[in-house]
Amino acid sequence: MNASKRKYLPQWLVHTFLWCAVFGLIVYPFFLESRSIPFNIVVKWVMAVAIFYFNYYYLVPNFLLRDKMKTYIGISIVLLFAVSYGLHNIFPPEMPKSFAPLVERMKERREARAPFRFSLMPVVSFAVPYIFAIMLRVYTELQRNENLRKTVEKEKVQSELQFLKTQLNPHFLFNSLNTIYSLSVKKSPHTSEAIINLSELMRYMIYEADKDLVPLDKEIEYIKSYVALQRLRLADSENVFLKISGDDSNKIIPSLLFISFIENAFKYGTDYQGKTMVKINLLVQEKSIQLYVINKIGKQRVKSENSGVGLQNVKNRLNFLYPNSHFLEIEDDGENYEVNLILNL
Structure with missing residues (x-):
């Protein structure tokens, strides 16, 4: 089931809007008081943008995120102080003309000081966007890594599910061929019918079962064909019952999810005399x-290393596909083998 794709604004457009908004807040008081915008403010705003993206695209990815913390801190301190000192002296703050006497006194005081006069306020003003760039880039990288982790995990799950299905199909084919072989040995007139039936089953497995999800009604038809094939093989099929109830339209499920339980019932529900007791009930409800x-457990049940492969596979698939949304109960009392599976849609 594919999630709908969300539409987001381009990143450059979001950044442009934010920087324009910040610049607007800075120059708004000047428009409000009908004063001209000081040139030094425009220059410092442009430099703040440049520092932000230099930090965002170069320093953080190449130093901070590569565990070069000391180098990053050193470069950041030198960069902030150098830019702040240079701009503060090249473009000193402009004051209104009414502040002329105060400006003259400040110049006299500055000239009386050492040549390396400086204030920490410009550093703070440039440090704010600098730190914001760090936070934004680290968050972006964390989000990207989380998305990558989810993608890798999803691909891993899909590959595991595909592997389980490739294990299931040959297992089913082997058992079906055994069924046809037993009919041919008996020279049963139903052999040709069984071959046609198997071809229909294989067509479904080739063209439908390779999909992640299939319509429920097609899966049910597949089950019906399988049960029909088993009935042809059995000497006594009077106690084979298949009951399907409910509305199966407009519902989708993972392919080949039920067949292992049904296949297992026929495999172990037949004794050495060919007597079989298998009952299958599939109830389709609105949300489940x-x-x-x-099935009756045959007295001559033979266990092998490969027995139960299909059941284990379908258990793994259920854990992958329906985590915390399915109920599976299997009971084996030595005489009867019961499977009760509930899927929450």
Whole structure:
């Protein structure tokens, strides 16, 4: 199920709007008092923008985010003090003409001081956008890494699910071929029908089951075809029941999710005399699907290393696809084997 893509404004447009807003707040008092905008304010604003993006695109990625903390701090201190000192002396603050006597006294005091006269206020004014650049870049990198982690995790889950499905398909094909083989040995007239039935099953597996999600009604048709194929194989199929109830339209589920439980029931629900007892009940409700399968355990049940491969696979798939939204209960009392699965849609 693909999430709808959200539309965001381009990053450059957002940054342009913010910087224009900041500049507007700075020059607003001058417009309010009908004064001309001092040239030094425009220059310092441009320099603040330049420092911000130099820090954002170069210093933070190449030093701070690469664990070169001491180098980054050293470069930052030198940069802030150098820019602040240079601009403060090249473009000193402009004062209104009414402040002329005060300006003259300040000049006299500055001339009486050492040549390296300086105030910390310009450093603070440039440090604010500088620190904001750090915060924004670190947050952006954390967000990007989190998105990358989720993407890698999703791809890992998808690859694991695909691997489980590739394990399931050959397992199912092997069992189906055994069914047709048993019919051919018996020279059953239903052999050709079974081959056609298997071809329909394989068509579904090739063209539909490779999708992540399939319509529920197609999956149900697949189950019906499988049960029909098993009935052809069995000598006694009177106790094979398949009941499907509910509205299966407009619902989608992961492909091949139920077949392992049904396949397992037929595999172990037949004794050495060919007598079988398998009951399958699939109930489709508005917000849930319930699968109930019960089979009589055959007396001559043979366990092998590969037995239960399909069941383990479908358990893993359920944990991946329906975490905390499914219920699976399996009971084996030695005589009956019951599976009760509920999916919350």
